[in-house]
Amino acid sequence: MKRVGVIGLQGDVEEHILQTRRAAEEAGESVDVRWVRSREELEDLNGIIIPGGESTTISRLIDKFRMRDEIFRIREERGVIMGTCAGCIILAAEGDETVEIKGVRLLKMLDVKVDRNAFGRQRESFEAPVHLVLPPTGGFGGWEGDFPGVFIRAPRFIRVGEGVEVLGWLGEEPVMVKAGRVLSLTFHPELTEETLLHRYFLSLMDE
Numbered sequence: 001m002k003r004v005g006v007i008g009l010q011g012d013v014e015e016h017i018l019q020t021r022r023a024a025e026e027a028g029e030s031v032d033v034r035w036v037r038s039r040e041e042l043e044d045l046n047g048i049i050i051p052g053g054e055s056t057t058i059s060r061l062i063d064k065f066r067m068r069d070e071i072f073r074i075r076e077e078r079g080v081i082m083g084t085c086a087g088c089i090i091l092a093a094e095g096d097e098t099v100e101i102k103g104v105r106l107l108k109m110l111d112v113k114v115d116r117n118a119f120g121r122q123r124e125s126f127e128a129p130v131h132l133v134l135p136p137t138g139g140f141g142g143w144e145g146d147f148p149g150v151f152i153r154a155p156r157f158i159r160v161g162e163g164v165e166v167l168g169w170l171g172e173e174p175v176m177v178k179a180g181r182v183l184s185l186t187f188h189p190e191l192t193e194e195t196l197l198h199r200y201f202l203s204l205m206d207e
Contacts, residue, residue, distance in 0.1 A: 002029065002205050004047035005036035009061035011053020011086060015190040016198075020049070023198035027139070031202065042070040046205055047080045050087030052152065052188055055116065056102040059090050063105060075109065075182065080204040082183040084190065089114050089155050091184045096158070109182045111161025118156030125152040130175055130187060132168045132196075138206025140199065147196060149175065150188040157186065181207070 002024075006016045017033050024031035036042055048071060050058065062068055075081055083091040089099065092106055094113040099106070102116070119125070130149035136142035149170060157174045160166060168176025168185070175186045176197075181204055189197040 002031045003045045004033045005045045006049045008035040008037050010057045011051040013051055016049050016051050019190040019198050023195035026195055027199050039066045050083040052085030055086040055089040055104050059105040080181045082201050084185045088184045088186050110179045110184050112157050113159035115156045115158045117153045119154040130168045134200050138203035140203035148192045150191045154186045
């Protein structure tokens with residue numbers, strides 16, 4: 001059985017849990033999805049989601065509860081990690097000056113640089129179609145088309161390294177990237193009715 005944990009220290013945790021359960025049901029899979037609040041709850045997982053929320057708070061709580069080393073262990077043991085919005089910032093190798101000023105401790109799992117809150121304040125949040133090109137993987141047959149993108153105080157990729165694959169675009173701008181078994185999205189797939197990206201996340205565990 002696949003075991004997925006949503007880092008439940010701050011942010012839209014419940015939405016990711018419900019969306020992952022729906023994705024598993026639609027894919028006909030048995031998946032244990034849990035709310036992770038402690039280091040011990042990470043021990044037997046093969047998938048992690050770092051949700052949207054406030055990147056400074058989430059990164060500090062990851063360290064407070066001694067989760068950092070466990071997250072790296074899961075990646076090294078071929079676990080799959082997905083970060084959305086604030087989670088996208090935390091996964092990055094480098095941030096803009098506001099990331100440094102706020103003291104966000106990055107996991108540096110992807111060779112990208114992000115601009116925190118690049119799209120403005122909460123009132124400037126928006127929805128727009130994101131064009132996705134998802135390659136076949138595991139039991140997932142691949143997919144190309146438009147996906148409803150929900151952007152809430154969204155970050156922006158201002159540099160994407162050579163070893164990082166772009167899977168999603170807003171116009172010509174990258175908004176979803178992948179390196180190995182790590183996914184990073186500047187938008188919120190959990191706030192839509194479409195389970196596509198959570199099904200893709202689950203399928204990476206079959207590789």
